[in-house]
Amino acid sequence: MRFVLDGDQRLFADSLHKLLERSDTPGAVRAWAAGDHAPGRRLWKALAEAGVFALAVPEEHDGAGVLPVELVTALHELGRHAVPGPVVETVAATTLLAAVGGDTAAEWLPRVAAGEALVSVAHPYALDADVADLVLVVQDGHVHVAEPGGTPRTSLDPARRLFEATPVRVLGPVPENGLDLGVLACAAQQIGVGRRLLEVSVEYAKARQQFGRPIGEFQAVKHHLADALVELEYARPLVHAAALSYGSHDFARDVSAAKVAASEASYRTAKTALQVHGAIAYTDEYDPSLWIRKARALHTAWGSPSVHRARLLAAL
Amino acid sequence: MDLEFPPAQQAFRAEVSEWLRANVPAEPLPSLETREGFAAHRAWERRLGEARLSAITWPEQYGGRDASPLDWLVFEEEYYAAGAPGRVSQNGVNLLAPTLLKHGTPEQLARVLPSMASGEVIWAQAWSEPGAGSDLAALRATATRVDGGWRLNGQKTWSSRAAFADRGFGLFRSDPESRRHKGLTYLMFPLDAEGVTVRPIGRLDGKPAFAELFLDDVFVPDADVIGEPGGGWRVAMSTAGNERGLTLRSPGRYTAAADRLLELWRRRADPSDTALRDRVADAWIKARAYRLKGFETISRTDDIGAEASLNKVFWSEFDIELHETALDLLDTDGELDSEWLEGYVFALAGPIYAGTNEIQRDVIAERVLGLPRGSR
Numbered sequence: 001m002r003f004v005l006d007g008d009q010r011l012f013a014d015s016l017h018k019l020l021e022r023s024d025t026p027g028a029v030r031a032w033a034a035g036d037h038a039p040g041r042r043l044w045k046a047l048a049e050a051g052v053f054a055l056a057v058p059e060e061h062d063g064a065g066v067l068p069v070e071l072v073t074a075l076h077e078l079g080r081h082a083v084p085g086p087v088v089e090t091v092a093a094t095t096l097l098a099a100v101g102g103d104t105a106a107e108w109l110p111r112v113a114a115g116e117a118l119v120s121v122a123h124p125y126a127l128d129a130d131v132a133d134l135v136l137v138v139q140d141g142h143v144h145v146a147e148p149g150g151t152p153r154t155s156l157d158p159a160r161r162l163f164e165a166t167p168v169r170v171l172g173p174v175p176e177n178g179l180d181l182g183v184l185a186c187a188a189q190q191i192g193v194g195r196r197l198l199e200v201s202v203e204y205a206k207a208r209q210q211f212g213r214p215i216g217e218f219q220a221v222k223h224h225l226a227d228a229l230v231e232l233e234y235a236r237p238l239v240h241a242a243a244l245s246y247g248s249h250d251f252a253r254d255v256s257a258a259k260v261a262a263s264e265a266s267y268r269t270a271k272t273a274l275q276v277h278g279a280i281a282y283t284d285e286y287d288p289s290l291w292i293r294k295a296r297a298l299h300t301a302w303g304s305p306s307v308h309r310a311r312l313l314a315a316l
Numbered sequence: 317m318d319l320e321f322p323p324a325q326q327a328f329r330a331e332v333s334e335w336l337r338a339n340v341p342a343e344p345l346p347s348l349e350t351r352e353g354f355a356a357h358r359a360w361e362r363r364l365g366e367a368r369l370s371a372i373t374w375p376e377q378y379g380g381r382d383a384s385p386l387d388w389l390v391f392e393e394e395y396y397a398a399g400a401p402g403r404v405s406q407n408g409v410n411l412l413a414p415t416l417l418k419h420g421t422p423e424q425l426a427r428v429l430p431s432m433a434s435g436e437v438i439w440a441q442a443w444s445e446p447g448a449g450s451d452l453a454a455l456r457a458t459a460t461r462v463d464g465g466w467r468l469n470g471q472k473t474w475s476s477r478a479a480f481a482d483r484g485f486g487l488f489r490s491d492p493e494s495r496r497h498k499g500l501t502y503l504m505f506p507l508d509a510e511g512v513t514v515r516p517i518g519r520l521d522g523k524p525a526f527a528e529l530f531l532d533d534v535f536v537p538d539a540d541v542i543g544e545p546g547g548g549w550r551v552a553m554s555t556a557g558n559e560r561g562l563t564l565r566s567p568g569r570y571t572a573a574a575d576r577l578l579e580l581w582r583r584r585a586d587p588s589d590t591a592l593r594d595r596v597a598d599a600w601i602k603a604r605a606y607r608l609k610g611f612e613t614i615s616r617t618d619d620i621g622a623e624a625s626l627n628k629v630f631w632s633e634f635d636i637e638l639h640e641t642a643l644d645l646l647d648t649d650g651e652l653d654s655e656w657l658e659g660y661v662f663a664l665a666g667p668i669y670a671g672t673n674e675i676q677r678d679v680i681a682e683r684v685l686g687l688p689r690g691s692r
Contacts, residue, residue: 217690222681237608309597
């Protein structure tokens with residue numbers, strides 16, 4: 001029993017944090033939203049070199065084996081820095097591609113591990129289907145390949161470029177709970193989003209002066225921020241526990257529990273961040289908005305809290 | 317990172333589970349907030365003590381088992397899963413004992429702990445005063461130096477179960493010139509001593525769960541001072557940390573309650589009522605989150621310090637949510653006497669005692685998040 005990240009895992013998280021900190025991720029997010037994918041692609045390349053995408057790819061396809069704890073550790077940092085692109089979708093696709101097997105897996109999984117392939121999975125909308133190298137659709141119990149592109153749909157989060165995908169070719173049956181690694185990745189990303197919003201809100205509350213003192217001195221502000229920390233701190237262990245149950249029959253149940261808690265904690269923190277910052281965070285030009293709208297979008301992406309609550313109870 | 321129980325804990329779990337199966341009373345004991353119930357719960361403490369299960373984390377010489385925090389979490393899971401009685405000795409075991417183990421003399425440990433483990437002596441806390449609640453440092457009850465000891469004077473209140481308990485512990489102002497946190501002394505005193513008047517106070521549902529204490533020249537020998545005279549605040553805060561951490565409300569209590577809530581939902585709820593369904597799911601998720609947080613806490617090698625306040629806010633508010641959900645599932649029977657209702661009334665006090673949740677949120681904001689101190 002040792003339910004904390006080990007030294008190597010903490011170092012890995014820290015190295016990703018430092019890498020992303022110096023990469024101007026807000027700039028990459030804004031460019032991505034405007035249709036310029038070059039800075040985002042460079043980020044993906046750097047993350048692949050750091051080993052992030054290999055964490056979801058089996059060893060026989062040039063991956064590191066599926067390492068769920070390391071994967072959620074990485075996704076937490078990616079959420080914290082709002083890395084653009086179909087990160088969660090690419091993780092979800094690894095399970096589907098590995099299950100399909102054969103030439104398809106051999107063709108795509110090594111490219112995913114190397115950070116060369118962005119893969120989208122329509123759930124139901126395909127994120128970044130215009131730029132993805134492969135788009136998968138899960139429909140009627142089967143994995144299909146979709147045509148690139150599709151009809152665009154506008155998300156609250158401009159960096160989430162969604163498309164309606166049309167399946168063109170069946171690859172094979174969907175494995176049981178075949179999207180759950182993606183759901184778990186989403187939950188980890190959400191905790192990272194919440195963590196960043198809390199960090200910037202605390203810094204803002206220390207610096208912003210009203211009535212001649214930092215607003216962080218006021219109890220009403222303190223208590224909002226304390227509540228956000230409580231929610232995030234009790235959601236994170238659920239994400240770690242779900243990662244540990246990968247491959248067991250409890251995985252689906254644990255993933256749903258993690259997704260509910262991560263969604264609620266992240267979204268609540270986003271609302272807190274907006275309230276603590278006041279009008280400035282309601283603007284597009286101020287960076288916290290990048291995380292605030294992402295938190296709302298991810299709240300229902302990969303299954304709303306209500307869907308996962310129902311799934312959890314069905315599994316109990 | 318793993319969540320595996322080593323063989324030693326698996327064996328201990330089996331032992332505890334077997335003992336509980338053989339010993340837990342078939343019928344729930346009467347409420348421990350009544351005289352009859354208090355006596356029944358005291359007898360239950362004796363049985364636990366005889367099996368060396370009343371305070372497993374203590375050293376063996378005082379009636380414990382030198383058990384690890386993981387053993388304790390395992391014990392608590394089995395204890396509450398078995399539906400075993402509430403712990404009438406919990407103020408002593410969870411608040412006073414950790415303080416004594418940290419600051420007490422060998423003589424105090426040998427005198428106080430074994431009789432606490434056996435349920436022979438039940439302890440009540442005496443922290444609050446009419447003018448000192450959240451602002452505990454405003455306390456005014458005094459300890460005056462006399463030959464061989466101290467004379468206590470003043471009034472304490474909200475003293476849990478003091479109506480039936482044997483002895484009390486709390487802070488007293490021993491330096492009349494001192495202010496705030498200075499000049500306080502941590503003392504133990506008998507509740508049946510000359511000069512002590514105990515007036516039971518009915519709680520929200522009328523049961524006499526706590527009491528106020530009037531102290532009129534109550535003599536306490538030097539042997540009952542814990543730590544240095546005048547250094548009581550520091551001594552007490554080591555207890556407060558314990559109170560806000562895991563021990564006051566073990567994760568096992570919530571996982572067992574969430575499982576029972578799930579049964580109740582299956583039995584009582586209209587499956588199309590998704591609002592109630594979601595609340596039941598949330599209770600299960602939060603119970604699991606608290607359990608996992610417990611494993612995380614004991615896995616850490618650093619001191620959790622002020623983060624203990626996160627636990628206190630979480631368990632106290634979750635306890636109410638869980639019991640509210642049960643009462644709502646019971647529908648029009650929700651107001652009728654039941655274990656759920658008892659649990660609900662008990663839970664309502666959680667955000668108030670052991671440092672109100674407003675104080676805890678201040679602690680989280682200032683000492684965990686690093687926000688500036690301000691006026692309260």
